Amino acid sequence: MWLFWQKATFLFILGRKPIMRPSIYSCVGMPTPMPACRSWNKPLKLAAWTCRNFIVARLLMSEKIMEAASMAEGAVEFMDGHAVETLHQDYRTAYRIEETLLHDKSDEQELFLFKNNFFGTMLMLDGVTQLTTSDEPFYHEFITHLPLICHGAPKRMLVVGAGDGGVIREACRHKDLDHIDMVEIDEAVVRFSMEHLPSLSxxxxxxxxxxLVIADAAEYVRGYQGPAYDVVVVDSTDPFGPAAPLFEVAFYEDLRRIMSDDGILVTQCGNPFVQPAELELAGGRLKECFPIMSPVMITVPTYTGGQMSLGFACKNPKFGLPSRTKIAQKLASIGPSDSFLVLNEDVFLASFALPNYVRKAGFDPLR
Structure with missing residues (x-):
């Protein structure tokens, strides 16, 4: 999950709350500005398709992303006792507010933490849902367990961002994992999550x-000289603002350098239908740096469009997906089936299947 908080802070969150009676509805065609640079899709596609030089095309994407980000005007909207998400200009999703826990608005951002009967505790930033305690496992179970299980025998893991603790909560379930370094840019993110969303970690x-290392991740990775990492998870914000360096070729090359020969990297790559440019940008750069790269498709109910892509990359050019039997055995060693809200061996393998529109963007599924 992704979040920009107080100038240069990343925030993410979790929990386990029983699903109760739903209180959600959608509104279509509300003419309000679209925040967080979601307006680049058509011009970026045009640039990518018409430029013969792929590098030039992606440079145009980067410029368009930054331009859109600078003009973003996202904010929480309130309507009839509901908080209205303002991610997309052509439709809205509204969540009934049962209880306001925290509402802080500064020059940098607007943070809104509240209770909803169906989704539990919800966090919105600048009008965009970042996480809910009901559906966060849809994200954390996949971004964490997929690379650890695909590696087979990981000992050392690097987590970038993820200050909410959801990723490390899932990673710590792997008893054969010896060491986890988590690099978070601001300790306040960890303190906020532990105070307001303790079930996440x-x-x-x-x-x-x-x-826990409090540092700029790009600088940490650039200067790292320690033992190689078997698995790296980058749980960052979208590719603009403070998180932009975490989507650069230089950062991916630095990560490749500090990874073991069978090392696996997973990053968040946005919604491939609502935000196609993000996957094209991040995925294209990953393909430059790793011999194996493919998106992973997951579903997160409260993310706009309901779909999410992760970037999966491996240093070993001979990498192949584990068998269904091996996946089932590994999941059983982590915990009983009812300890996972979403993940099982069938859903695990299905997440590597790619819809046609993602394949047409230049990505091939792993086998």
Whole structure:
């Protein structure tokens, strides 16, 4: 999950709350400005398709992303006791507010934390849903367990961002994992999550294998000289503003350098239908840096459009997906089936299947 908080802070969150009676509806065609640079899709596609030089095309994408980000005017809207998400200019999703927990508006951002009967505790930033305690496992189970299980025998893991603790909570369930470095740019993110959303980390920050590093991730990776990492998870914001360096070729090359020969990297790449340019940009750069790269398709109910893509990359050019039997055995060693809200061996393999519109964007499924 992604979030920009107070100038240069990344924030993410979790929890487990029983699903109750729904209180959600959608509104179509509300003519309000679209925040967080979602307006680049058509011009970026045109640039990518018409430029013969792929590098030039992606440079145009980057410029368009930054231009759109600078003009974003996202904000929480309130209507009849509901918080209205303002991610997309052509439709809206509204969530009934049962209780306001925190509403902070500064020059940098507007943060809104509230209770909803169906989705539990919800966090919105500048009018965009970042996470809910009901559906966060749809995201954290995949971004964490897919690379760890695909590697087979990971010992060292690097987590970039993910200050909410959801990724490390899931990672700490792997008993054969010896060490986890988590690089977060602002300690306030961790403090906020532990205070307001403690179920996300569920005590993972106290695991003796966990090492929290407060630093700029790009600088940390650039200067890292320690033992190689078997798995890297980059749980960052979208590719603009403070998170932009985490989508650059230089950052991916630095990550490749500090990864083991069988190392696996997973990043968030946005909604491939609502935000096609983000996958094209990040995925294209990953393909430049790794011999194996493919998107992974997951579903997160409260993300606009309901769909999400992760970028999956591996250093080993001979990498192949584990068998259904091996996946089932590994999941069983992590915990009983009812300890996973979404993930099982069938959904695991299905997430690597790509719809036609993603294939047409230049990506091939892993086998």
């Amino acid at each position: 569920n005590g993972a920050f106290d695991d003796p294998r966990m090492n």
